[in-house]
Amino acid sequence: MAGTTVAATTVASTTVAELMAELAALEEPRAREVNAKRGDDHGVNLSKLRAVAKRLKTQPDLARELWKTGDTAARLLALLICRPKAFELAELDSMLREARAPKVQDWLVNYVVKKSAHSEDLRRAWFSDPHPVVASAGWALTSERVVKKPEGLDLVELLDVIEAEMKDAPDRLQWAMNHCLAQIGIEFPEHRARALDIGERLEVLKDYPTPPNCTSPFAPAWINEMVRRQSVK
Template sequence: MSLSKKLSDILSQINDTTTKLGDLRRIAGDIKKDHEMALELWSKGIYLARQLAILIMDKKLLSQEVIDSLDQDIQQHPQEESLQLIDWLMANQLSKDKKMIALMESWQNSPSKLQRRIFWYYQGRQRWVGQTPPANSEKLLSSIEDTIEKEQPEVQWAMNFAAAQIGIFQPEYRSRCIALGENTGLYKDEIVGKNCTPNYIPEYIAIQVAKIKK
């Protein structure tokens, strides 16, 4: 089957109103790794097609230059889609490869707000997934305290997440993280849905620590 026919068949399985993330994972499982197809899907500029493309990319073919190009494309989407795509790229590709992890860890001061977001999201995620916390928590917290209020909202969220995870999993920093949340007041007045964890750090930490103790 030609590439164009395969592409057409794949696109016919994607529908903005009914396709779920689980459906995309099923489709990706059928395709397996196919970087050429991923680039074809990506070139369509369609949100769901780009989510699927991320799942079937070959991480060994990613580089800073390629990621910069993907980043620029992602920033053309509405904000909610943009954040979903960059976070999806981190979770499904960048965090799966040592070379990509090294790249992410170099993005703290990247000119790209999305790459700065991923730097902080990855730092928080390392703790959230149950790994032994890296030895950089003191340095991270100092940076968050100095810069979070000056950052772009997309990056603020990830810095806030990282601070919350440090406070949850490293008791020696808990009071400092709670104080950070109280001082910035970020997300204090945010309305969250039932059974959702608030982003306001003092509440976030209290809820998650209580869950762990159970």
């Protein structure tokens, strides 16, 4: 039994080493430069990273080993090949708190936590966390519920918190709160006027640079555009 364990560990370590070398070979200086502007410390083109994940398929044990490296590209790959339902609540909480790169945080929430049986418990735990990145994850999960399962949410209270705190919130938390504001305005006509009013008065992301043919993240513009699209379906 001991010999089997050593052999398995050696194979796993070799596999991780091979993948780390492969990811290093995929590094592109331009990609690293672009990613650095967003706070992400890696230079792997995400399309190429996804191609590696597609080849590997789902491998929970390998995913955990890749995560342990602490390398951003390796962690992104880990999130693509993991099994979301295999993680315990405390493990997911720890992963979010130790994730440094914004892209890792986003993928962890969107690709793993949202598919986990612990998503609602984590949403509640993270929502009012003093750490803005953790709180932003709670708000992201709340936006998901606003759209897919709003029953039980106090939308008036959410709007109260957004109105009181969004203007001065740190960037990532502000972005998540703004997203929630927009989704409430889009999904609930009875709250739309207030959501538009909050957005207009706070002016959060009003001047955010938006490429042509893309919808501005400024909540009033976002709400009005999505409602317009719904009306012409």
